[in-house]
Amino acid sequence: xxxxxxxxxxxxxxxxxxxxxxxxxxxxxxxxxxxxxxxxxxxxxxxxxxxxxxxxxxxxxxxxxxxxxxxxxxxxxxxxxxxxxxxxxxxxxxxxxxxxxxxxxxxxxxxxxxxxxxxxxxxxxxxxxxxxx
Amino acid sequence: xxxxxxxxxxxxxxxxxxxxxxxxxxxxxxxxxxxxxxxxxxxxxxxxxxxxxxxxxxxxxxxxxxxxxxxxxxxxxxxxxxxxxxxxxxxxxxxxxxxxxxxxxxxxxxxxxxxxxxxxxxxxxxxxxxxxxxxxx
Numbered sequence: 001x002x003x004x005x006x007x008x009x010x011x012x013x014x015x016x017x018x019x020x021x022x023x024x025x026x027x028x029x030x031x032x033x034x035x036x037x038x039x040x041x042x043x044x045x046x047x048x049x050x051x052x053x054x055x056x057x058x059x060x061x062x063x064x065x066x067x068x069x070x071x072x073x074x075x076x077x078x079x080x081x082x083x084x085x086x087x088x089x090x091x092x093x094x095x096x097x098x099x100x101x102x103x104x105x106x107x108x109x110x111x112x113x114x115x116x117x118x119x120x121x122x123x124x125x126x127x128x129x130x131x132x133x
Numbered sequence: 134x135x136x137x138x139x140x141x142x143x144x145x146x147x148x149x150x151x152x153x154x155x156x157x158x159x160x161x162x163x164x165x166x167x168x169x170x171x172x173x174x175x176x177x178x179x180x181x182x183x184x185x186x187x188x189x190x191x192x193x194x195x196x197x198x199x200x201x202x203x204x205x206x207x208x209x210x211x212x213x214x215x216x217x218x219x220x221x222x223x224x225x226x227x228x229x230x231x232x233x234x235x236x237x238x239x240x241x242x243x244x245x246x247x248x249x250x251x252x253x254x255x256x257x258x259x260x261x262x263x264x265x266x267x268x269x270x
Contacts (some may be wrong), residue, residue: 004145008233010202011258012137015173020137022205022259026230032211032251040147043154068227072143074156080166091257092207092233092243097198099164101141101156104232105216105224113222129143129154 001073004028004131006070006103030133031068042129043075048119058106058130060089060113067133069108071115074101074127084126085118106130135171137261139200139233160261163198170261175260177206177257180214180249188245188258191265193238198219199262204231206255214254217246217247228254 010022028037048055063069075084077098086093086102089112096102106115117126143201160170180186193199205214207228216223216232219242226232236245247256 001192002145002147004147005143006231007142008138008202008231010137011140012135015135015137015171019173019174022202022229028230029210029227031225031227032213034210038147040145043152066225069226070224070230071139072154080161081164083164088218088223090220091218092237092239093223094237095163095196095198096235097157099159100235101139101158101202101233103141103143104234105226105230107215107222107224109222113242124233131145 002038003036029068031066037068037118037131037133039132040129041132043127044129045125045127046126047123049123054116054118057117057128058115060108062113063108063132065109066107067097069106069133070103070131071106072103072129073103075099076125076127082124083120084124087116087118089113090117134167134169136169141233146269160200161198170200170263172262172264173259173261177255180247180254180256182249182252185246185248188247189260191267193260193262194264196237196239197263199236199238199260200233201236202231202233202259204257205229206257209252211251211252212254214256215248215250219243220246
């Protein structure tokens with residue numbers, strides 16, 4: 001069985017009076033079981049050379065619904081004003097600013113549950129990886 | 134300016150080549166490189182089954198650089214929470230899983246909603262933000 005882990009560390013010495021040092025690791029498994037996740041797409045990069053319209057990154061119809069899929073995204077831009085708007089079935093998740101990353105579960109609960117990205121400028125590059133159950 | 138760093142490492146032996154991906158970012162206010170996020174809500178709550186709850190009870194300022202971390206501390210592998218934004222399902226956070234997203238609360242309906250399934254789930258969350266609309270007493 002493959003073992004895939006995701007570790008996050010949140011740290012700050014000056015946000016609170018006490019040091020913030022949060023770290024946790026998740027072993028990615030299937031939905032409601034302890035079997036390691038079995039498929040992945042990526043690691044990949046995509047640059048939208050011209051135009052910055054909304055773009056389908058993953059089509060909800062292509063993935064089994066109600067599973068334990070996980071998605072990693074990173075905006076590789078170094079221009080602080082450049083962001084990717086991330087939406088799921090049209091609902092805005094948030095703006096991924098330059099250098100920021102995100103990691104979240106995706107249930108692909110129906111065919112409309114596409115993950116779309118909308119860069120704020122031309123020639124922006126997104127790095128991404130999908131783990132599927 | 135407060136400096137808060139968020140780092141991730143993904144490792145896997147799923148592929149023929151072992152994979153290790155790392156990324157780190159300093160959590161900044163929207164569109165800046167000079168001003169870090171300097172406000173935080175950090176808590177742990179137990180979510181009972183049966184109802185959908187707003188995870189963040191305050192109203193963060195819309196379309197900013199807020200970051201949301203959520204971890205499911207459940208141990209039973211069948212336990213999970215459904216994460217939704219404005220009634221749109223995002224994904225299921227199973228026992229032991231965590232997530233980290235930019236959460237821009239783009240309008241008044243863009244609440245982060247959470248529903249526990251199969252048992253009471255213990256949820257840890259941290260919201261780094263640029264300000265919230267406080268409720269007058």
